[in-house]
Amino acid sequence: MNTGRRLQLFLLLPMALVVLVALLVFYGALASMRQQFELAHSAQHKDLEGMASAASFSRDIGLIEERTSAALEGAINGSLNELQLYRMHTAIVNDLDVLGKQVEQLTQSAALVLDANQGSTNSLQQEFELYRRFVVMSTDVLAVDPSVARDFLNQARQHFRDFSIFSSRLSILLAQRAQERNLAQFHAFTHMAQQLWWLGLAAVCVLLLVSYLLARRASHALIDIADALHTLAGSQHKEIPLPRLEAMHDKDSGELGRLAGAVLVFRNAIERQRQAEEQAHQLAFYDVLTQLPNRRMLMERLKLALDGCARSDHHGAVVLLDLDSFKRINDARGHSVGDQLLQQVAQRLAQTVRANDTVARLDGDKFGFVLAALSHQSQQAANEAEQVVLECTQILAQPVQLEGQTYFISASIGITLFDAQRQSLDELLKQAEAAMYRAKNEGRNTYRFYDPQIQAHLDAKVSLEADLRLAVEQEQLCLFYQLQVDEQDHMQGVEALVRWIHPNKGMVSPAQFIPLAEESDLILPIGHWVLETACRQLSQWARQPERAHLSIAVNVSARQFRQHDFVQRVQAVLAATGAPPQTLKLELTESLVLENVEATIAKMLALRAVGVRFSMDDFGTGYSSLQYLKRLPLDQLKIEQSFVRDITTDPDDAVIVQTIIAMGRALRLEVIAEGVETREQQAFLRTQGCLAYQGYLFGKPIPIEQLEPQLPSPT
Structure with missing residues (x-):
């Protein structure tokens, strides 16, 4: 080996040693980094499992809430039958059992759950058991009593909020741990990167280019990883872009690539957890169909608006909107079209409100606003609220195109204002709802402001209805009788008129309670009682020869006559009381008779066959035609008293009465005039051919005890 080669080896040997040392140091640093990362990765994996469990728990609880609300809504509006409700109940109970096992698993993670639940695992289990109990009780009674089910569900939702608080604490705890761990890794990686940087500077004397390139490449990669960890620790966004780490993971298959991949896995887990939180929030506070806030969110916004009024002395408004024709469209075209219609309505209403206002879907076709x-x-606040409502009515008036069909919709809207004076949330909604129903009762496609006087009238009406139900049960009703006479003032019979003697209010006007009974189901038992009482009186008179010819006219309501077994009911009363059928006269109104002519004629003929007679009450106020009148098996026409009152002074009323009498004569029917109060009226009627009368001229309605002395007696 020559001198040149030795010199070359001499120069290369230190360089090789330096490179070897550098490689050993670099490898040791990477091994230390890898060890630290694996420890952090293991801790992060446990946190990810906790996040996954919490997210799954929140999602499953939200789905149970949604299914329970759907079952309750289906039970209330009748869209779900008892079998469907039972199946939904069974499914919800099974899901709650699964969730119970998840709760047990969560409580086994003692340190995490204790920290998130303020040092207690039992309270978490207890709250879940209470929640499960109320949900099971709610779904169990859905088919029997939806109102009780709603109460149980409200109790369950109170405990549901405890789960939301637990989930939030758990998420915050996990985020804090992740931040602390990531910050620690950030500092460790930064320190290590600096060491490698200085090592690269030392090695550059020997291997300037190679060491410099390796050090720069490694330091940049580690800084990118550290920056990514710092970004994960501080970012609150749902999506966290890390383009440099993604490029590093795609290009580098070594240790740095693995580190980048692990950080990206952690990033994906954080994004999934935040998406699960957002979905849980969406299910809790927003309507699934329309994506509008739900009733719960509306109540929260209303509470904030009330607090704002207290601070700023401004006014606010609650608006309730109910679609007028939605049920007809939904029944005719199906739920798919109905859902699309609700979605379009929601989009339109959302365009009309201001930025600081809230529009929500409450249930079914009912929407609410908080202005x-x-x-x-x-007054100015009322004008501003009215302007918003007018914009709503205008935008709703535009036609809706769905599946090739054009639909026109309108809404009944109720408005109530509130100010700094503290009012309960439920009371405000009740006021707006009362105004909305007032708008619906006054023609629909309009709006009304809440009126305390009208509300007081409605409250009084509700109270009177309750008293009337009690009156029927406690037999507070009685019959008064008004005489019916012929041209010689001889008694031919009486008309039975129901009266109500209230134990505290005294005599209640029929004008008050009869319309109320007509609106409710009370007219049916009242009508049956009147018929039965009158027939018992006829039976008593039939046993007295001098009174056996007397008849009793009984008014029959439309709802009573439309009963499918009305004929059988009348026949049963006649048989039970023994009253002569020919002395019973049933009075029917024109509107009742002409509503379904064929069915009416069939019932009348069936009763005529046993002897019962018929009178058309208040004749002249409807739209009867001779074509129908001649087909009806009538015995009598009764002239309405409003025509009789002015026959001696009003030529128009006189002509009407003459026409009715002529019509009765043409049809060979008896004609009786009610409301006769003077001899002049009686004389006019007699000259025109009316020979039967009823009115104050001959006697006011009186009870049977006062009528007895006026009845025919044995001579």
Whole structure:
């Protein structure tokens, strides 16, 4: 070996030693880095499992909430039958059992759960058991009593909030741990990168180019990893882009590539966890179909608006909107079209509100608004709320195109204002709902502001209905009788008129309680009681020869007559009381008779066959035609008292009465006039051919005890 070769080896040997030392140091640094990362990766893996469990728990709880709400809504509107409700109940119970096992697994993670649940695992299990119990009780009674089920579900939702708090604490704890770990790794990697940098500077004297390139490449890669960890520790975004680490992972298959890949795996887990949190929030506070806030979110915004009014002395408004024709469209075209229609309505309503207002879907076809920060002046605030409502009605009036069909919709809207004076959330919603129903009752496709006087009237009406139900049960009703006489003032019969003697209010006007009974189901038991009482009286008179010819006219309501077994009910009453059928006269109104002519004629003929007679009450106020009248098996026409009142002074009323009498004569029907109060009225009617009368001229309605002395007696 010559001198040149020795010199070359002499020069290369230190260089090789330096390179070897550098490689050993570099390898040791990488091994230390790898060890630290594996320890961190193991801890992160445990945290990821906790995140996955918490996210799965939140998602499953949210799905159970959604299915329970759907079952409750289906039970209320009748879209789900009892079998479907039972299946949903069974599925929800099974899902809750699975969740119970997840809760047990979570409580076994003692350190994590204790920290997240304020040092207690039992409270988590207890809250879940209470939640499961109320959900099971709610779904169990859905088919029996949806209102009780709603109460149980509200109780369950109170415990549901505890789970939300637990999930949030768990997420915060995991995020804090991740931040601390990532910051520690950041400092460790930064320190190590600096050491490698100085090693590269030392090695550059021997291997200037190679050492410099290796050091720069390694340091840049580690800085990218450190920066990525720092970004993960501080970012709150749902998506966290890390383009440099993604490029490093794709190009480098070595240790740095593996490190980059592990950081990317951790990044993906954080993104999934935040997406799960967002989905849970969406299910809890937003409507699934329309993506609008739900009732729960509306109540939260309303509470904030009330607090804002207290601070700034502004007014606010609650608006409730109910679609007028949605049920008809939904029934005719199916739920798919109905859902699309609700989505379009939601989009339109969202365009009308201001940035600080809230529009929400409450349930079914009902929407709600919270209008915040209106004017200080109540009238100006009302004008501002009215302007928003007008924009809603205008945008809803535009036609809707769905599946090749054009639909036109409208809404009934109720508005109530609120100010700095503290009012309960439920009371405000109740006021807006009362105004909405007032708009619906007054023609629909309009809006109304809440009126305390009208609300007081509605409350009184509800109270009167409750008293009327009690009156039916406690037999507070009684019959008064008004005489019906012939042209010689001889008694031919009476009309039975129901009266209500309230134990505290005294005599209640029929004008108050009869319409209320017509609106409810009470008219049916009242009508049956009147018929039965009148027939018992007829039976008593039938046993007295001098009174056996007297008849009793009984008014029959439309709802009572439309009963499918009305004929059988009348026949059963006649048989039970022994009343002569020919002395019973049923009074029907024109609107009732002409609503379904064929069915009406069939029922009338069936009763005529046993001897019952019929009178058309308040004749002249409807739209009867001779074509129908001649087909009806009537015995009598009764002239409405509003025509009789002014026959001696009003030529128009006189002509109407003459026409009715002529029509009755042409149809060979008896004609009786009610409301006769003077002899002049009676004389006019007699000259025109009306020979039967009823009115105050002959006697006011009186109870049977006062009527008895006026009845025919044995001579």
